[in-house]
Amino acid sequence: MLSYYLHNLDPFIFRLWGDVGPRWYGMAYVLAFVSAFVVLSWLSKRGYLDLSVSAVGDFVTWVALFGVMVGGRIGYVLFYRPEMLRDPLSILRVWEGGMSSHGGIIGVVLFSLVYARRHKMPWTNLGDNLVVAAPIGLCFGRIANFINGELYGRVANVPWAMQFPKELLEPANAEEASRAVSACQQIDPSLSSAEAVVQAAHTNPQIANVLRGILTPRHPSQLYEAFLEGVLLFAIMWFVRTRTRTPNGLLTGLFMCCYAIFRIVVEYFREPDASLIGGFTRGQFFSFFMVAIGLAFIVAAIRRPTYPRKRGL
Numbered sequence: 001m002l003s004y005y006l007h008n009l010d011p012f013i014f015r016l017w018g019d020v021g022p023r024w025y026g027m028a029y030v031l032a033f034v035s036a037f038v039v040l041s042w043l044s045k046r047g048y049l050d051l052s053v054s055a056v057g058d059f060v061t062w063v064a065l066f067g068v069m070v071g072g073r074i075g076y077v078l079f080y081r082p083e084m085l086r087d088p089l090s091i092l093r094v095w096e097g098g099m100s101s102h103g104g105i106i107g108v109v110l111f112s113l114v115y116a117r118r119h120k121m122p123w124t125n126l127g128d129n130l131v132v133a134a135p136i137g138l139c140f141g142r143i144a145n146f147i148n149g150e151l152y153g154r155v156a157n158v159p160w161a162m163q164f165p166k167e168l169l170e171p172a173n174a175e176e177a178s179r180a181v182s183a184c185q186q187i188d189p190s191l192s193s194a195e196a197v198v199q200a201a202h203t204n205p206q207i208a209n210v211l212r213g214i215l216t217p218r219h220p221s222q223l224y225e226a227f228l229e230g231v232l233l234f235a236i237m238w239f240v241r242t243r244t245r246t247p248n249g250l251l252t253g254l255f256m257c258c259y260a261i262f263r264i265v266v267e268y269f270r271e272p273d274a275s276l277i278g279g280f281t282r283g284q285f286f287s288f289f290m291v292a293i294g295l296a297f298i299v300a301a302i303r304r305p306t307y308p309r310k311r312g313l
Contacts, residue, residue: 004217006163007149008202028144032137033064039133048241049129050121050309059115063130067108068137069094075103079282080274101138101229102286105259108134124249124301125308131255132237138259139230146222153219153269161217165201168194168215176214183210221270228262247305253297260290 015021116123152164168177177194277285
């Protein structure tokens, strides 16, 4: 029998009291926006981005608020949890988690379109530079998902498989959760719910040992996504942006195609977090549309090429 790693990372960087304090998930967003500012400033200085260096800070701030945050949250509600519409106030409780990368991408696309029109600049030029910075944010986000022990993978028996206590919170695992609560109450009678057991696993080695014999080994799909959608995608975007001469819009299309393909692949290792659509996960289903849209961007960029103004024709 393999001894699998049992996930017990604390989602809090530190706690002020109880469940109050800065979380790694929030830090991931901060690092993503700072990284976007640094990358876009660098691209602007070298003529890849038509936006001036002095305007990058404001642009990133508004993209973060209206594109990523609002788009990501609305996308989560519409694509994964439409029942939240019955309680509109629940949509505002972002601290409880729930963001959609597809929704965030749509939000950024729509905001950058409005921004480009208001400032009379090519929308595709903005997009081609945003997609260079985007994979860094995606990487930080997936790492935060891993620290939170959420969005874990499907059942696996590979040597690097891990056990995630949060699987006890899923309705489909009610029987497993009941066994875990009963076993853990023999150690600490106060642990009367699956939520309490999950929390105790962070600090109580005895509880962790009990869960090792109950929890299912799974793929750490968050780390797969961090590599594919983050590290590898950034390497591709950076190389094409800085080592080739591409017309405006082509890089945006390439990003959509690559992200969608990577997401479709990794979804085979990730536990579905919503009902399937035609045999495909929600992530795969929406990614098929991204491939089509990405190809349209590439074709349009090749047929009617324009280039960054600062770098000339």
